[in-house]
Amino acid sequence: MDLDTRIDRAVTRSVALGRGGAAPQKLSSALTYATTPGGARIRPTILMSVALACGDDQPEVSEAAAAALELIHCASLVHDDLPCFDDADLRRGKPSVHRAYSEPLAVLTGDSLIVLAFEVLGRAAAVDPSRAAALVLTLAQRTGMPGGICAGQGWESEQEVDLAAYHRSKTGALFIAATRMGAIAAGHEDPDAWEDLGACIGEAFQVADDLRDALYDAETLGKPAGQDELHARPSAVAEFGVDGAIRRLKDILGGAISSIPACPGEAALARMVRMQAERLTPVAPAHSRS
Template sequence: MPLSHRINSAVLNALEIAQAAPAPGKLAEALSYATTPGGARIRPTILLSVAMACGDDQPMLTDAAAAALELIHCASLVHDDLPCFDDAALRRGKPSVHLAYSEPLAVLTGDSLIILAFEVLARAAHHDESRAAKLVLSLAQRTGMPGGICAGQGWESEAEVDLTAYHRSKTAALFVAATEMGAIAAGHDAESWHDLGALIGEAFQVADDLRDAVLDEESLGKPVGQDDLHGRPNAVATYGVDGAVSRLKDILAGAIASIPSCPGEAQLAEMVRLQAQAIMPKMPAKYRT
């Protein structure tokens, strides 16, 4: 079964839990709007790929972990787009949830998706209670404080920001969750998979900074120039365009080298290479040398 089918099926199954009667209609619709159709589903793809490289002996638990991670990611996008943060009009080429459904419903959508993520893991605990508990802990640590995506958003309110620390929590946290949770779901130790997730996450953030700086809104499917507009720390401001491109390539090479020894190591390395190609921005002509 293709990974995309596994992920989408798991997400849709999760939504059915939250949308069961007598759920309020508009909020139920907003949950689907925020999660489908999905973007690249990079984080759950990495999670499934790691689990498969480690044996994937509990696929139902793995699928639950993938759905939970994607729900958290989608929740973070809904909250990021709110007027109190980015005030973004577009997400994945369509109006942001707060414009499509109202700001109060957008807040409730993000909150509901976060809660649903942990409910999905709890419902899957009967497959392996010990692994499920570890999955809950990993996802909670990478979502909240002090080093999860909530911390990443919090860093934007600080007067001085360490770019590495900011990227580690803002973006890398859910990639660390992806590699850790993939290993946990397959019964492997999470710690040895931390570096792979951290490096992929850092690479993704640098790539996102580049896209924000050099692409247009039509190409990106969301507003551009947000880093400059909001005065956020970013790789292009720190390294320049050429320096950020070089930094991105170095990080991706390090990510491949960091893959722990496992039965599916070669296939996992190829997946990372494919993801690297996917996140590398197509630079406009004026930036090419």
């Protein structure tokens, strides 16, 4: 079974937990709406790739970790799109959850997905309590404060922004979670060794996202464009210009590959990182360069 199938199956199975019993139908429907279609599912793909590189000796735990991470990511998108944050009408080419279901249901959808993510990891304790506990801790640390995605959103309310810290928490946190959780799920003896890879991929993804936001239109992105400038958010394009941001992106991706720890699947993992790098790197229209 390929990775995409394993991840989609794990996410679908996890969402079904939140839709069981006498659940309110609109909120139940919103959980599926918020998690499908899945987009690139890059974070769980990285997690599973690291787990495979380390042996993937407990597939049930790896799949639970991948699903939990994707649920947290989807929850963050639902909340990011709310009027109090980005006020975005589109996400992945369709109406955002608050547009399709209402603002109250969008808040509840995001909250429910967060809680569901930790329930999924809690259930994995039946397979391996030690690994499940470590997965819960890692995901919690990369979701909340002081260095998780909540902190990343919080930086946008500060008058002075540390761009590196902002990127590391807003986007990098879940990529660090991906590499650490993949190693933990497969029983790697030193999950800390995988943090640099996650940090590099996360920073690269944020720079690429800044470039796409500046260069592409809403139809191409499947979500509103020009949001960084509209909301006066810190971005790599604002700091370095388009050409400088592209150079920065290439440097980061080179560092990501060199940071991969020694493991049985090191070569295959490097190929995956290169493939994701090609997908990440936007092509800048000549008139947009600055």
